Amino acid sequence: MLLLALILLAALWELYKLVIPDDGVRLGDALILPRSDDTSMPHLSQIFGAFGKQEVAGASGTVASSVVSAVWYSLRLAAAGFAAGVVVGFLLAMAMQRLRIVERALLPYVVLSQTVPLIALAPLVYGWSGNLTLFGLDWQPWMSVSVISAYLAFFPVAVGALRGLSSPPAVQTELLRCYAASWWQTLVRLRLPASVPYLIPALKLAAAAAVVGAIVAEISIGLPGGVGRLIITYAQQATGDPSRVYAPIAGAAVMGLVAVGLVSLLDVALRRYHTQEEAT
Numbered sequence: 001m002l003l004l005a006l007i008l009l010a011a012l013w014e015l016y017k018l019v020i021p022d023d024g025v026r027l028g029d030a031l032i033l034p035r036s037d038d039t040s041m042p043h044l045s046q047i048f049g050a051f052g053k054q055e056v057a058g059a060s061g062t063v064a065s066s067v068v069s070a071v072w073y074s075l076r077l078a079a080a081g082f083a084a085g086v087v088v089g090f091l092l093a094m095a096m097q098r099l100r101i102v103e104r105a106l107l108p109y110v111v112l113s114q115t116v117p118l119i120a121l122a123p124l125v126y127g128w129s130g131n132l133t134l135f136g137l138d139w140q141p142w143m144s145v146s147v148i149s150a151y152l153a154f155f156p157v158a159v160g161a162l163r164g165l166s167s168p169p170a171v172q173t174e175l176l177r178c179y180a181a182s183w184w185q186t187l188v189r190l191r192l193p194a195s196v197p198y199l200i201p202a203l204k205l206a207a208a209a210a211v212v213g214a215i216v217a218e219i220s221i222g223l224p225g226g227v228g229r230l231i232i233t234y235a236q237q238a239t240g241d242p243s244r245v246y247a248p249i250a251g252a253a254v255m256g257l258v259a260v261g262l263v264s265l266l267d268v269a270l271r272r273y274h275t276q277e278e279a280t
Contacts, residue, residue, distance in 0.1 A: 002257070010044055017041055042243040047250070050243040063244060066230060067251040074214050074226035075255050077142055081149020082210035082259070086203065088150065089157030096158075097165040097191070098183070107162075114155050118213065122148050122220035141223050148217035152209035160202025164195025200267045207259035215252055227252050 017036045025033035034040065051064040092110065096103035125144045132139040168190050176186045218228025230248040237244060 039242045046243040047246045050247050063247050070227045070230045071251040077145045078149050078210040078214040081146040082153050085150035085153025086157050089154035090161050092158045093161030122217040126221040145217040149210040149213035152213040153206040156202040156205035160198045164198030165191045168194045196270050203263045204260050207263050211256045211259050
């Protein structure tokens with residue numbers, strides 16, 4: 001299915017270049033369809049060919065090696081943010097499910113937190129944490145990137161886990177109460193298994209959001225070594241080689257696919273809980 005989607009996207013890209021004029025389509029003075037010239041939209045063959053070019057004239061490294069290195073660096077930062085966001089989001093969901101007053105107090109602010117512009121938040125986090133020290137360790141710039149990733153990742157986990165933990169019908173919770181099951185036993189034996197069909201899609205969204213957060217944060221604070229900085233560097237070279245700009249963008253897309261794919265492996269491992277949910 002993924003391969004078919006990629007083939008369809010590639011066909012649409014080339015079809016757009018074939019049909020749409022180089023200057024785009026205008027309605028009066030307004031440009032309603034973007035330009036399709038080789039500077040704005042290179043052919044896919046040119047984009048793929050850019051991966052084999054040298055990073056810098058006379059250097060041994062290629063664009064492909066630079067993109068792979070940047071993807072690996074950014075993916076690790078996104079993974080750290082994803083892990084932190086999952087922990088924070090799940091703890092918030094447990095607290096909101098446990099106490100209704102906590103849900104009424106926190107849920108509006110959880111939703112409101114996602115309205116803050118990310119591109120403005122990243123420099124603030126970087127500035128606030130500049131002189132911070134945790135457990136004797138100085139705060140590193142990459143930690144700010146992971147914090148932004150966690151900031152985006154915690155929201156879908158908190159909402160999805162809350163819905164999942166609250167999904168068991170009252171008859172099931174009452175049955176466990178009749179057996180004198182504690183809140184922890186009810187959580188482990190009933191609520192956690194029931195939350196899997198809701199939590200897995202939330203984790204997929206969180207993984208994609210963590211990748212987006214890492215790249216945007218890298219661009220905002222100018223952190224070297226990642227995909228975000230590579231996008232800025234190649235964008236500055238767009239006049240001489242426009243096809244190179246799309247190389248880190250393709251790398252960012254691969255990052256998202258890898259992140260969501262890893263969560264899908266967890267979905268396969270927990271497939272039996274989906275079957276139980278459908279049966280009920």
